[in-house]
Each structure stands twice: as C-alpha cells, then as structure tokens.
Amino acid sequence: xxxxxxxxxxxxxxxxxxxxxxxxxxxxxxxxxxxxxxxxxxxxxxxxxxxxxxxxxxxxxxxxxxxxxxxxxxxxxxxxxxxxxxxxxxxxxxxxxxxxxxxxxxxxxxxxxxxxxxxxxxxxxxxxxxxxxxxxxxxxxxxxxxxxxxxxxxxxxxxxxxxxxxxxxxxxxxxxxxxxxxxxxxxxxxxxxxxxxxxxxxxxxxxxxxxxxxxxxxxxxxxxxxxxxxxxxxxxxxxxxxxxxxxxxxxxxxxxxxxxxxxxxxxxxxxxxxxxxxxxxxxxxxxxxxxxxxxxxxxxx
Numbered sequence: 669x670x671x672x673x674x675x676x677x678x679x680x681x682x683x684x685x686x687x688x689x690x691x692x693x694x695x696x697x698x699x700x701x702x703x704x705x706x707x708x709x710x711x712x713x714x715x716x717x718x719x720x721x722x723x724x725x726x727x728x729x730x731x732x733x734x735x736x737x738x739x740x741x742x743x744x745x746x747x748x749x750x751x752x753x754x755x756x757x758x759x760x761x762x763x764x765x766x767x768x769x770x771x772x773x774x775x776x777x778x779x780x781x782x783x784x785x786x787x788x789x790x791x792x793x794x795x796x797x798x799x800x801x802x803x804x805x806x807x808x809x810x811x812x813x814x815x816x817x818x819x820x821x822x823x824x825x826x827x828x829x830x831x832x833x834x835x836x837x838x839x840x841x842x843x844x845x846x847x848x849x850x851x852x853x854x855x856x857x858x859x860x861x862x863x864x865x866x867x868x869x870x871x872x873x874x875x876x877x878x879x880x881x882x883x884x885x886x887x888x889x890x891x892x893x894x895x896x897x898x899x900x901x902x903x904x905x906x907x908x909x910x911x912x913x914x915x916x917x918x919x920x921x922x923x924x925x926x927x928x929x930x931x932x933x934x935x936x937x938x939x940x941x942x943x944x945x946x947x948x949x950x951x952x953x954x955x956x957x958x959x960x961x962x963x964x965x966x967x968x969x
Contacts, residue, residue, distance in 0.1 A: 670713060676706035677722070696733040700726040704744060707751075716754040723748035724763060731770075738774065742767040746783070757790050772811075781811035785824065798835045802828055819861070822851055826868075833875055834942055841943075845875035849888070856896060865896050870904040871940075873912070878943040880950030882915040903934060911947065920951050927968045936968075944968055 680702035683695050707722035727744035730737040745767040752760035764783050771780040788804035791797040809824035825847050833844035852868035855861040869892040876885035889908055892899050899905040910926035913919075927944055930936065936944070948968060 670710070670715060670718075673706040673709035673713070673715075673718070673722075676702045676709065680706070680725075693734055696729050697737075700729040700734070700740070700744075703729070704747075707744075707747065711747075711751060716751040717756065717759075720748040720751035720756075720759060720763065723751065727763075727766070738770050742770050742779075745770075749783075749786075753790065757794055760790065761787050777811045778815035778817060781808050781815060781817070781820065781824075784808040784811055788824075788827070792831070798831060802831045802836070805831070818854070818858075822854065822861075825851060829871070830939060833878070834939055839878070839946075841875040841879050841946075845872045848872035848875065852892070853895065862896075866899050866902050866904040869896065869899060870908055873908045874940065874943045874947070877911055877915060877950070878946035880915075880947070882912055882950075885912050886916070903930065911944075915947060915951055918951055920948070923948060923951055924968060941968065 680699040683699040683702065686695055703722045703726040707719045707726065710716075710719035710722060723744045727741045727748065730741035730744065734740075745763045749760040749763035749767070752763055764787050768780045768783050771777070771783075784804055785808040788801050788808055791801035791804055794801075805824050805827045809821045809828065812818075812821035812824060829844040829847035829851075832840040832847075848868045848871040852865045852872060855863075855865040855868060869888075873885045873889055873892075876882075876888060885908070889905075889912060893905065900909075907926060907930045910929075911923060914922035914926060927936065945968065
C-alpha cells in the first residue's frame, strides 16, 4: 500500500514541475488529486499521519493555486483532521481550524459549528484541555446560533455550563448559573422546548446554592415561578424550595430529607450530586461542622 501511495506522490511532484504554455491550473488540480489518492492509500493502510499530511498538501493546492476550489480544500482539511485525530489531536485541531475559517468566511456557519463541536469533544477527552474545550463548545454554540440552529446551540451551551460547574477547579458556578438561566428562558419561548425550562431553572438555582448563596437562589426562584407558572408545584420547584429553606435555616436534616425524597422519584445524576455536596458544605461550614476539603468526604444523607 505505501509503495502505491509513493507512486502517486512521485506523479504529483512531476506534475507540479511540468512546464506548460497553457493555463497552469490543470496541473495543480491534477497534482491535488494525486496527493489525495496518496492520502486515501495511506488511510487504507492505517498510516494516519502520512494520510493526513497528504490530504493537507492537496488542500493547500486547492486553496492557494486554484480559484473557487475552497470546497475541495475544506473537504481535504476535514479528511486530514479525521486521520490526525488517531495519532495527533493538535494536528487534527489545526486542520479543522483551517476548514472552519473558510466556512465562516463563506457564511457556512452550520458546517463550522459541527466541526467546532468535534474540536471541543477532542479537547474534552484530552487531559489538561478542559478550559480549551469549554471555549470551543462556546464557539460551537455561537456558530449554531448564527445558523439559527437553536436546539443545537442550546445543547452546546448546556455543555459549557456542565463543564464550567463540574470539570474545572475552582468551578465557575456563576457562569454556569447564567447559562442555565438563559436556557430556561429560551425554552419557554418554544412550545416544543418549554417543558425543559423547569430542569434548567433547577440547575441555575443549584449553582447558586452550590456557591452558598441562598439569597440569590431565593430571589431567582421567585423570578422563575413568575416566568413558568408550572414550576412552583412541580417536582423541581418543590425540591428547590425545600433546599433553599433548609440552607436558610442551616437545617442539615431538612436538606438531606429533600435530597432523599427527590432521589426516590428522580434519581440524582452525578452533576446534581456534586453541586448538592457543595451546597451541603455551605450548611455544614456555617453550622460549625468540621469537614474536609474534599467533597468526596461528604454525604447528602
């Protein structure tokens, strides 16, 4: 396989050096196609770095030597990124960034958003890259919003809030609460999404409680029950109300009972559990309890 790929590369190099009295665009297009063939051959052989490099050479020819070939350039950059992902995420991100910049310049924001999401997911899985992932998810949300793809934009914003509140130290609960607030309000504007509002509002309130700010949580709760008339009597609304009251009274038992009651009907997911542990820390800390610095030492019951 690799010898066949090298044949394509040699043909491409000869094509580029070939002199012609006529337009040179044909030789550049032929060379780009040959480099792409070499890349395809390397890809079949699972020689990912070599495949990615040749896709990028083809992309560069389409972009710099040929007119109106930006689509072909982007396609080769995306193919290169897919190969680089296997062996070198930084090279994959660089290739994807090239395609994103071109798509943004041409108003293809939906395509840019999809690729930025892919970058964010790569960064999320890379140790030490969570902060970069957060900003990439934010960009993906912005691009989807520009493309008027609201549900996809909301999904990216929810990811930003999740990572801000649970994956970095110290957690940025203020940013997370602002995002969940926005998502709740946006959901109410859609007949299809309005039932999601209660969940987002609960998450916003939990972020305030996780900061030990029951006053802000109480004020926001009053705002939310006026925005969403179903919130007050809902499971989410009653849970939030019980939590706020327990924290205001420094009532650890009431807090634990509220968590237990909610968990029996709607299982507390890892995100809620982590934020509730932070809120319980506020109760125990104010109440004079001696607790460690690690939330793993705490229990909701």
